[in-house]
Amino acid sequence: MNAERAVIDIGSNTVRLVIFGGPPRAPTILLNEKVTARLGKGVAENGRLSDKSMQAALAALARYATILRLRRVEHVDAVATAASRDAENGPEFLAAVRALGLDVRLLSGEEEAITSATGVTAAFPGACGIVADLGGGSLELVDIEGTNCTHGTSLPLGTLRLPQLRSEGSVRFTRRVHKMLEAADWTGSAGLPLYLVGGSHRALAHYAMHALDWPFDDPHGFSMSADEALNLCQVIDRGKLSTSIPMVSASRLAMLPDAAALLAALITDLQPERIVFSSWGLREGLLYRQLSPAQQALDPLLAGVTTFAEQLGCPRGFADTIAQWTSHASIPHEEGHDRLRLAATMLSLAANRMEPNLRAEESVEWALRKRWVGIDGEGRAMIAAAACTNAGHEAVFPQLERIASSRQLLAGRIWGLAIRLARRFSGGTTDALTQSALTVENGELVLSLRESVATLYTSAAEKDLKALAQVLGMKPVSRILVTESAAIT
Template sequence: MSRIAIIDIGTNNFHLLIAEKQQDKIEILHKSKVFAFIGKGGIHSRIIAPDAMERALQYLQNFKKIIDTFGCEEIQAIATSAVRNALNGKELINLVKSKTGIQIQVIEGEREAELIYYGVKSYLVITEISLIMDIGGGSVEFIICDAEEIYWKQSFEIGAQRLLYDFHQNDPISQREIEQLNAYLEKILSPLFEANEQFLPQALIGSAGSFDTIVDIYCAENHIYNSLKEKKEFNMPISAYKQIHQQLISKNLEERLKIEGMTAERAEMIVVASCLIDFIVNRLAIKQMRVSAASLKEGVLWEWANKKI
């Protein structure tokens, strides 16, 4: 028997997953997340702001207390966009190491995309060539794949925190801002469009985060039981997504907070995240949207369980 604690240090969220392996069986013992927002106030200056540094340390100290109660033999703490791009990222790494003993590993975007793929495919069967999309606060990962392999992957520094700062100054977001955002995406995502023409993915698989929130809204508004966590995936009708998207872009923050299924932590960034999803759905003529509950941390778990790291 062995136990691992996996910490995903994202730009918006910190996740903790604790699992146990007995022979070939993996059991998840604990899952929790906090909205740390370490990109807030500094992501465009490529720094982690002092208050964000304090929040990060506090949340990781709390995670360490939880980890200690489970007696984990191994801790893997993975940091992504906010830390890898911050000029003072090493300061946070050193601070956390000295105060908690946790050694943070900063990974590149390509590696992040690979782990997301492992996580998603451990939760659902990828029956055809598909496009996985993971929207973080700092970066967005795209992976074209099937159940057997990755055909193409790339990470773009166009996360929701960055897009919010650049393209969502009016609330509700203006049509001009949406047009400017779409023009920007058309330019920066050209490698994705080329890969799409080559591999022709048949479905979009949304990985956790903003996709979870869209499923929450759909289920709450239609009084449907949200089986995402139990079944590990949810088939989201494109027409229903489009209706939710129109709500999100037509309401201000106060109005969005009143939407059934919306969380306060997501209400600000969900607009630009949905604009990004809508752009991809339209640009790639997506006909099927699957939402997976898994992401990076589940990919780390999959690798650990299969003894690849």
């Protein structure tokens, strides 16, 4: 049975097929195709889908249906959103889609909003704030708190409608947005993060990252303060756009001023604390809803990193053992750092499957640039610091200092030194770690070993222990337990 899962998203601007593989809780994209059919353009102009847009969409959908048949993908979720929902001839168009053998569902505005927000909560476990998903035909807004998605609404503020709305002038446009929000009871939510979803929002993130020369190129998880976002919107609204932005198409670039004007109006009304960009939205929300409660409860970061590391021959069990063995070798840390330390352990072990001259650079690239979810920029930087320290670099890469605090990077370096000690001392064996222990006792970093593994403690292991103790500000001590029954703690 083919484990691949597919989503067909018939949107107002694009018609897209995405085929997913990988772990269910952290799916990876195997195929991503889109056609810019602009179904919503005619709807915005005269309330109907144009013949040209329907022909483009149906041609794309016929191709998608053939691809799915040839790949034998059995799990397919096809949905249509605002343009098909609002168009006078929407039912006729959807009948033509079904004639292609695609069992398409028409989502209501609330369903679209809640499903998109579900994708955000799946990517940011425990998130609390507001989701704003900007599509071609509509803007969806949803309150999120943990796994709860409420107060979903859909407003006619899609990118294909914005040019006409903005033609009345910025003051009238801002006032119109305010009235729509007020009518939908979307005011007075100050101080919460605003999570932005949709292609135009991702283009805004790419623009900001390019302007800042940011070390990442994946917009997922990129964050700005509300004031920084307002300044960005003002720059874009004044027309000071670069002619070419990596990862942003010319058509998306042309939409940026409209998207920026809408975001500025949302920030003014909703008063968020900060802006967070999410690459997960409707399509990922559809996948997440199909998971069992046990699968939904999994940590998406650890699910993704585990699968990646195991593909390189690094079993999760050994990483768990190292993470437990090194757990005392750390500075006081915040809640959630243990999962980051485990992820750093897995990636560090995976990097050791690479050629020595590639390990540091490759593992830092993995930490910073792979599309992990359930992690922010600071967490990525901490994992990168651990990975390059594990690979033998005494100093972290300079770009990390732009992302995380010195204390966070110090924590990452300590993780890396501890992983390096465990990995090299044990020779990659679990038994060596279960017959030894790394503890902190009265300001000393103590490595206790049973006699059966005492020969593993060489000058190289002594050097690694000293390096870790020095960063922790402790005295390194090694202790051989001559009695095999002595407790290893």
